Amino acid sequence: MQLMMYLGNDLIESMTVNFTRLSEPGYLGRFKRQLKQRHVSLILETGLEPEFLIVDIQPVNIVSSNPSYLNTGNSPRA
Numbered sequence: 001m002q003l004m005m006y007l008g009n010d011l012i013e014s015m016t017v018n019f020t021r022l023s024e025p026g027y028l029g030r031f032k033r034q035l036k037q038r039h040v041s042l043i044l045e046t047g048l049e050p051e052f053l054i055v056d057i058q059p060v061n062i063v064s065s066n067p068s069y070l071n072t073g074n075s076p077r078a
Helices: 027-038 040-046 068-072
Strands: 002-007 010-016 051-055
Touching (some): 002 040, 027 040
Antiparallel strands (some): 002 051
8 A cells, every 4th residue: 555645736755554554543644744754845835735645556457358469569449
């Protein structure tokens, strides 16, 4: 899982967090403070309040009934 910090529409940085520890008091707060301190000049310059998002990024397996196009680099046409 990734904790992502945004300023406006811009992704500033992301950090890996442990899913099993998300419910611990202060666990996410520690990372948020680190990100805010690391980017304090950017936060002051933009005047925007940082927003945080937690995302579970995992690869997706694509299953096709006709996987031959996956090996050729061609995409299927509708």
